[in-house]
Amino acid sequence: NPFAGLVSHLRTSWLSGKTRPMEYRMAQLEALGHFLDDKKQQILEATASDLGKAPFEAELSEILLCKNELHETLNNLSRWMKDEQVDRTMAMQLDSAFIRKDPYGVVLIIAPWNYPIQLFLVPLIGAIAAGNCVIVKPSEVSKNTERLVAEVLPSYLDKDCFAVVTGGVPETTRLLENKFDYIFFTGTSSVGRIIMTAAAKHLTPVTLELGGKNPCYVADTCDVTNVARRVAWGRFFNAGQTCIAPDYLLCTIEMQEKLLPALHKAINDFYGPNPRESPDFGRIVSDKQFQRVQRLLGSGRVALGGQTDEAERYIAPTVLVDVQPSDPIMQEEIFGPILPIVIVANMDEAIDFINSRERPLAVYAFSSKDKVVNQVLERTSSGGFCGNDTLMHVTLPSLPFGGIGNSGLGTHHGKFSFDTFSHHRGCLKRGMGREPLNGPRYPPYSQQKFGVIRATSKVTRKNDCTLL
């Protein structure tokens, strides 16, 4: 077991209690802030090499969003760490009942390649804030960022409590043989199953941030120009390699006719007539991914874009029409800059279509009628939902970010990260006095004693007919 020594070392540090004091956690978090500030240029360069990430996108998604999480955490940590006092029954008025937020111990964070800094750093912030020791396993696919993180991050953090492990599938498999106290995984559903199965051997709780096909319904009544811009932005950001990107569009044939020129204009406004020359449009991360996405271009008919360049791993912002539900592009998460449009007759058909498939990470609905947006929200199920925009619901630290069903389990961001990486321990502190009050609970039992118990411990109903 090649990683046993490392895990054991971290566990020893954990047991020493080093990571528990608030000052320690704040210091490590501040150090993460310095990492982001000092190494900003290197981060932008590494993500540009890995994904052709535009500096604007990289600064927004890899630096700014992380700093927001960091500040949110630093600002609130002392409040989050406090014991949460709870209500007591009549019999326990003189006792102290509270929820203590205990760290789990040694946490493993496995990150993917599409937002290679954000997707390990944001959970890491939560894990550190909650008082754990952490092993970070960045993705080997975004290899420049992996190298940067492995070489540079450890020098910012306490090496006794935090470590970076690199490698691919074999190394991750060996790593998972060890017992962790929590595993946080971001990636595909199929690997999510493998992670959870490995975690089951040690009864390790997990959070799995997975994926799926995020549907985007566009109603007939809407501001087409704005819809096209918001959808195009969400779809083509990071060359489509975003777990919450709108994966496919559902609309009527009439709306499609209006949308196509609007999408064309939006793409042109964003990336110019030849997106390949725009510094703001990304590239596919690897040859393997490029070939996978390129194959999907065969579904339906290309209405916009469709150009590719293998050497650059460039796929143009593309819109496909005449797409059938049975086409290959509708069988897997696209994770590329292609937006297929599937025709539906009306909102009900769109909702049925969405509900006949696995529950996605996000559902999007566009309409100038509130009622339509609410209908789609109420009649579907997904990790999160955004009406009249894409992606934005995950930028609010006060909203939980997570999936449901095949798109994942558990949540994080903001306080949800802190709560995810803490064990919520129910605590009751009683006094030794007033022992006669306990009398009724002891044998020998009697109806009379029982009457006292019932009177002092029950929860009374305030209103009998609240709803009916």
Add this chain to the structure above:
Amino acid sequence: MERMQQIVGRARAAFNSGRSRPLEFRIQQLKALERMVQEKEKEILAALKADLHKSGPNAYSHEILGVLRELALAMEKLPSWAAPQPVRNDLLTMRDEAYIGYEPLGVVLVIGAWNYPFVLVMQPLIGAIAAGNAVVVKPSEVSENTAKLVAELLPQYLDKESDLYAVVTGGVPETTELLTQRFDHILYTGNTAVGKIVMAAAAKHLTPVTLELGGKSPCYIDKDCDLAVACRRITWGKYMNCGQTCIAPDYILCDPSIQSQVVENIKATLKEFYGEDVKSSPDYERIINQRHFKRVKSLLEGQKIAHGGETDEASCFIAPTILTDVSPESKVMEEEIFGPVLPIVSVKSVEEAIEFINRREKPLALYVFSNNKQLIRRVISETSSGGMTANDVIMHCVVPDLPFGGVGHSGMGAYLGRHSFETFSHRRACLIKDLRWEVVHKVRYPPGSMEMMHL
């Protein structure tokens, strides 16, 4: 296989119809359960008596009371629990509606245990129904009278017009088959070994799980405490239900100098509780079956019995027993006892106790008795456990707003009260924007400019 598939399939179809979502419907079901408990009290108590030799008032206060309390809480709080929770906006989303919506998960599986067979099936069921789910209940076959009763009663009282709620009875083969089906949440109460099997089965479908397992819950008695009171409380929690309680104090840690006092105090309390002849006390239960009887009895081998030790295989009776000078390496200190045997292990200081506890798997509960508040704070801060009580035992699980659950080998997730509602709900992040105000969004679109970035 087909039968399970059908049951779950029908529950899922019923859930998809949306029938279980309206709050009125959920409250109707909870009211029906309340009626069931009130109308069938006699039958429920009879089943508990047959399964565990539990006396009336005892069974009522340990099982029925808890169920009625959970029902009352859910019915009262459901509207506020289920209400969407608005959240703080930021500058970019100022004009938008941002909130967390609570939605049902779908089809929930509740697997019960045999030691508190009624309440351990009912409390999760209440939470799952309150959260708007369809529920499949699998009571433990070991407590067969209660299992049979639950299978008879639930269909009589819960929604008869749909397949939302089902009870599946049977043993290991049936449970294994059930676990191959896809659920949207599984709550399992039982032991660590089976907990791993449940989680592995759930992993195939990416089903979230709540596992209420067990372990050895330590009980540290400080020299500085009212020993008579401490021992009375410990005796109550240890020997209730014949020691078959997941949060019973499993073993005692104390200084050798107070060991004999502890023994004397417990002995005195046992006499107070059960009289001279424990076997004839109506308030003392029995071990659930022969297998467990043999298991617990074997833990006594080679041990110094300071009190008790009498057994009667025919009636699965094991007397309240205390073991002294127990070696940490002995069998009784390896597995969760789940019986009326209380080992006392010597430690010379609270540091030694903390170290002892931390060297072992994280327990479901942890107990510490002391007049020294600083010492209590220290024990809490330097250990980890599912939950804990200071200066008493068991009681943290009756505080309505405390989450009840384990950590590490003692489990994952929690339930009871609002924690049940949250466990069985999906918290959906919702952001509703306006299609207008596009000018606000210009900053985020390409072509990117770094000046815009630093706004």
